Amino acid sequence: MKIYDMISICFRNLWRRKGRTMLTVIGVVIGSCAVIVMISLGLGMSQAMDNMLASWGDLTSVTIYGGSRGGMFDEGSSSSKTTEKPRLDDSALEIFKAMEDVEDIVPKMELSSEMVVTTSGRNDRYLLSYTTIVGIDFTQFDKLGYEAEQGILPDENNKKDSIVFGLEVPYSFTDTKKHGEAAYARKTELPDGTVTPPFIDPIADDFKIAIVNTKKTNEDGSHPVGGKGYEYTLHGTSVLKQDTMWETPYSMFIDIELAKDIMEAYNKLNNVKNAKAPEYTQVKLLCKDINSVDAVQKAVTDLGYNATSMAQVRQQMQGELGVIQLVLGGLAAISLLVAAISITNTMIMSIYERTKEIGIMKVLGCYIGNIRLMFLMEAGMIGLLGGIIGTVISYGISIIMNSFAGSAFSEALGIYTEGDAGQVSIIPLWLVLLALVFSTIIGLISGYYPANRAVKISALEAIRNE
Amino acid sequence: MAFITVKNLRKVYKLGKEKVYALKQIDLEIKRGEICCILGTSGSGKSTLLNMLAGLEKPTRGDIFINGVNIAQLSESKLARFRQENTGFIFQSYNLIGQFNALENVGMPLMFKGYPKAKRDKLAAKMLKLVGLGKRLRHRPNQMSGGQQQRVGIARAFVAKPKVVFADEPTGNLDTKTTDEVMRLMVRMCRKYNITLIIVTHDLEIAAYADRIVHIIDGEITSIEENTSIYSPEEDEENTSISEVKST
Numbered sequence: 001m002k003i004y005d006m007i008s009i010c011f012r013n014l015w016r017r018k019g020r021t022m023l024t025v026i027g028v029v030i031g032s033c034a035v036i037v038m039i040s041l042g043l044g045m046s047q048a049m050d051n052m053l054a055s056w057g058d059l060t061s062v063t064i065y066g067g068s069r070g071g072m073f074d075e076g077s078s079s080s081k082t083t084e085k086p087r088l089d090d091s092a093l094e095i096f097k098a099m100e101d102v103e104d105i106v107p108k109m110e111l112s113s114e115m116v117v118t119t120s121g122r123n124d125r126y127l128l129s130y131t132t133i134v135g136i137d138f139t140q141f142d143k144l145g146y147e148a149e150q151g152i153l154p155d156e157n158n159k160k161d162s163i164v165f166g167l168e169v170p171y172s173f174t175d176t177k178k179h180g181e182a183a184y185a186r187k188t189e190l191p192d193g194t195v196t197p198p199f200i201d202p203i204a205d206d207f208k209i210a211i212v213n214t215k216k217t218n219e220d221g222s223h224p225v226g227g228k229g230y231e232y233t234l235h236g237t238s239v240l241k242q243d244t245m246w247e248t249p250y251s252m253f254i255d256i257e258l259a260k261d262i263m264e265a266y267n268k269l270n271n272v273k274n275a276k277a278p279e280y281t282q283v284k285l286l287c288k289d290i291n292s293v294d295a296v297q298k299a300v301t302d303l304g305y306n307a308t309s310m311a312q313v314r315q316q317m318q319g320e321l322g323v324i325q326l327v328l329g330g331l332a333a334i335s336l337l338v339a340a341i342s343i344t345n346t347m348i349m350s351i352y353e354r355t356k357e358i359g360i361m362k363v364l365g366c367y368i369g370n371i372r373l374m375f376l377m378e379a380g381m382i383g384l385l386g387g388i389i390g391t392v393i394s395y396g397i398s399i400i401m402n403s404f405a406g407s408a409f410s411e412a413l414g415i416y417t418e419g420d421a422g423q424v425s426i427i428p429l430w431l432v433l434l435a436l437v438f439s440t441i442i443g444l445i446s447g448y449y450p451a452n453r454a455v456k457i458s459a460l461e462a463i464r465n466e
Numbered sequence: 467m468a469f470i471t472v473k474n475l476r477k478v479y480k481l482g483k484e485k486v487y488a489l490k491q492i493d494l495e496i497k498r499g500e501i502c503c504i505l506g507t508s509g510s511g512k513s514t515l516l517n518m519l520a521g522l523e524k525p526t527r528g529d530i531f532i533n534g535v536n537i538a539q540l541s542e543s544k545l546a547r548f549r550q551e552n553t554g555f556i557f558q559s560y561n562l563i564g565q566f567n568a569l570e571n572v573g574m575p576l577m578f579k580g581y582p583k584a585k586r587d588k589l590a591a592k593m594l595k596l597v598g599l600g601k602r603l604r605h606r607p608n609q610m611s612g613g614q615q616q617r618v619g620i621a622r623a624f625v626a627k628p629k630v631v632f633a634d635e636p637t638g639n640l641d642t643k644t645t646d647e648v649m650r651l652m653v654r655m656c657r658k659y660n661i662t663l664i665i666v667t668h669d670l671e672i673a674a675y676a677d678r679i680v681h682i683i684d685g686e687i688t689s690i691e692e693n694t695s696i697y698s699p700e701e702d703e704e705n706t707s708i709s710e711v712k713s714t
Contacts, residue, residue: 005577016565360561363522364622365550366578368542460522463561 001370010377017350021382024339024346028386029393031336032439036394036432038332040425042325047426049317053310058145061106062285062297062309064088064096086304089277096285099299101292106143106284109135109259115266117225118252120200120207126173132251133209134281135259138162143286146248151203151238154255163207163234164253167242170198172250202236209234209254211266226269232258336439339386340446347379347450351457358454359462368455375451376444383443387436394435398425468495469662470519470630475528477514477685488514490685492528496678498629499660501653501695503676507668511685513634516666520553520632521545533629550578554623554661556633556652560615562607568594568618569603575626593621597651613644617651624655630662631655637672649675654699 014021053059066088086092096105111133118128136144138159146153146164154162171185185198200207209232210225218224225231240248254262260278267275285300287293293311300307351358358371401424475492478485488511496502506512517523519530521537530538533552540548554575562571569590576586594603597617607615616636623631633652637645653675656663665672673679674696681689 001578002580002582005583012565356561357563360563361574361578362546363520363549363555363561364575364578365546365548365553367546367550370578460517463557 001367006370006374006377010374010381013350013354013378014381020346020349024342024382025386025389027339027342028336028383028439028442029390031332031339031442032387032390032435033394033397034332034335035329035438036391036427036435037397037425038328039325039431040394040398040427042321042328043426043428043431044424045321045324046318047423049321050314053314053317058286059310059314060287060290060293062287062293062300062307064283064285064300065306065308066279066281066283087276088280088283088305091277092303092305093280093283095303096283096300099285099296101288101296102285103288104143104286106140106286107137107256107280108282108284109256109263109278110281111135111259111262115212116262117210117212118207119210120173120205124208125175125177126199127176128169128173128207128252131169131172133259134251134253135256136253138164138253138255143284145243147241148238149241151236154237158235158237159255160258161232161234162237162255164237165202165239166248166251166253167239168249169252170200170202170239173198173200175199200236202239205236207234207236208232209262211262211269214270226265230265230269232262336442340442343379343382343443343446344450346382347375347447348453350378351375351450351454354454355457355462357462358457359459362457362459363463372451372455375454376447379447379450380440380443383446384436384440386443387439390439391432391435395427398427401425469498469500469533470494470496470664471529471531472515472519473529473531475515475518475530476526477511477518477523478526487685489518489525492685492687494680494687494690496662496664498662499656501656501663501665501675501677503673503679503693504664504666504682505668505670505673505679506666506682510682512666512668512682514685515682516632516634516664519664520555521549550575550626552629554626554628554631556616556619556623556631556636558635558638560607560612560619560639562615562618562622564607567604567606568599568610568621571607571618572621572625574622579626590621590625593625594618596655597621612640613648616640616644616648620648620651620655624659624661627659628661630664633663633665635667636665637667637669645672650697650699653695653697657699 050059093105093107096102113130113132116133118131118133120126120128138154139156141147141153149167153164168187171187173185174183175185176183186196187198188196190196210227211230212223213226213230214223216224234254240253242249263278264275266272285296287296290311293309297307297309297312361371362368472492472494475489476487477489478487480486492515504512504515514523518525518538519532521530521540525538528538529536532548535548537545537548563574566574569587572590572593573581573583573586576589581589591600591603594600597620599614599617599621602610602614605614607618610618616639619636623633631652636652637648640648649672652663652665655661665676667673674693676693677695679691679693680687681691
């Protein structure tokens with residue numbers, strides 16, 4: 001029997017029972033719609049998550065935290081209590097540089113706010129308080145992802161005597177000549193849209209960083225500054241834009257070489273014995289690609305450092321997302337299962353009705369294989385039809401969700417993205433193909449049992465039926 | 467060797483603990499091209515014998531050789547092939563497929579053999595013309611009379627040029643006049659293509675068309691009588707189809 005004839009008979013039989021066929025197809029449509037939409041939501045969530053992570057930081061970097069400071073996603077360092085932690089100093093940087101998959105290194109060195117006093121204006125009128133001073137390599141702004149809101153970022157030529165402010169830092173300068181409320185600069189928006197200026201001009205003024213001498217104590221309990229030789233005059237160059245990780249707004253940045261100098265000068269002034277080489281507070285290793293991140297992180301951890309990476313965070317989040325997707329998919333699968341059962345039911349009904357026909361075909365010499373194939377085709381066709389219609393409808397649902405419920409949905413699902421809400425539901429081509437193949441297979445599986453029943457119908461019984 | 471040889475055939479049905487002997491002991495030989503009538507009353511086992519000859523039922527014991535092949539030993543799939551290549555079947559209740567038109571119904575055995583549509587439509591149309599339905603190719607069974615339907619059935623049985631055609635009470639649902647026409651048609655087809663025809667009936671008037679009449683009572687052959695068919699196609703004009711029958 002020719003395949004063409006079987007297909008033709010299969011379509012005729014489906015057409016003969018239009019109503020029933022359509023009802024069964026609708027079942028599959030609902031099932032496949034549910035599956036496609038659920039998976040597309042999962043894909044949308046996954047993409048939103050990647051966008052979010054990318055906005056937080058580079059997915060290809062490993063961050064090492066030095067000293068006692070733990071990272072944001074530190075997994076806890078209970079073991080480090082017993083074993084001495086390796087120092088995160090220049091010699092450590094050499095080791096990291098030598099690693100195969102590490103392309104670049106971005107170190108940071110934080111100075112404790114008790115170590116120095118930062119002032120500006122005549123007679124040190126404006127005093128900076130409660131601000132972390134961070135040493136970074138002023139040639140690495142692009143790698144850090146820092147951009148200027150005002151002014152021009154320093155470069156190789158002026159890095160030694162430049163200073164860069166986080167967005168909120170200029171307002172942290174207080175006026176020592178005033179008292180009470182008037183001593184503090186307030187950042188408030190004026191009716192014309194501008195904001196009140198701080199006391200100092202962060203991109204024009206000069207600033208003085210003076211090292212504190214802890215050996216002496218003032219009457220009020222504070223320590224005096226070291227004086228000549230322990231002071232650095234720097235020129236304000238720029239203010240950084242708000243970054244997504246909120247690393248910069250409350251920090252002031254100087255070049256990392258200067259930070260080391262200050263650290264050494266502090267040790268000298270305060271007679272710190274056995275001073276070791278200055279330690280970095282944080283070192284970011286930029287890896288070749290996202291796949292090498294794991295290896296680098298492991299190598300660094302094996303050396304005894306605390307290291308985290310976005311890749312690790314991503315893995316965790318993907319794990320959680322996977323569970324959500326599984327639950328959604330499971331719910332959708334139930335409706336597809338119901339559809340599958342209804343296909344089986346329809347096919348069994350259809351075989352009952354056609355018992356005689358099947359018998360006649362057998363008596364006339366139709367191969368049982370052909371009979372089985374005809375019924376499998378019918379069931380598969382119901383599945384495929386349902387899949388096709390389901391895909392079309394899913395596209396519609398997807399478009400509606402993306403255009404109307406974009407941000408609301410992503411908020412409900414707990415995913416926040418910067419600016420553009422992104423697509424809630426994504427239906428890639430592979431999902432369409434998968435849905436079609438899957439629904440056809442569902443049809444075939446559902447048709448398998450009825451088809452075998454058809455094959456087992458005795459030709460004699462069938463034609464005896466009057 | 468005869469075209470069909472039945473040896474030592476027995477069929478027993480089990481009804482609970484009781485054994486019912488549908489066929490006790492059948493030995494029979496049928497020649498190629500012969501029109502053989504199996505005559506018996508209801509319950510005599512004649513239909514059971516036909517079903518076994520056609521390979522629709524397995525005998526409890528014994529052998530059935532058709533053209534040298536023991537069909538009692540064939541598997542289901544080999545039987546299907548055997549039926550496809552060697553047999554045609556005419557039913558009492560016509561058993562046409564309701565959704566197919568006459569052309570498609572007649573073409574069915576050819577379709578199972580894998581003939582392309584154009585070829586089988588051509589052969590089926592030729593066959594339908596031969597049975598006098600040349601103008602009803604596109605009619606569906608429910609648009610035709612009983613006699614017309616049975617002629618479609620006959621066309622279907624003969625279209626693939628089988629070696630043997632089985633007919634189970636082929637005129638059971640037809641009136642006398644139509645019965646006569648249908649019987650003549652069957653005889654003419656058999657003679658034309660040298661096809662063996664085995665008819666099962668309880669009707670003596672039908673038996674009169676056969677070359678040989680096998681009487682069967684209670685699952686046993688009681689007598690076999692040679693007969694001269696009351697109809698010989700040579701009496702009619704050679705190879706002409708009977709005229710279009712107005713619907714009865």
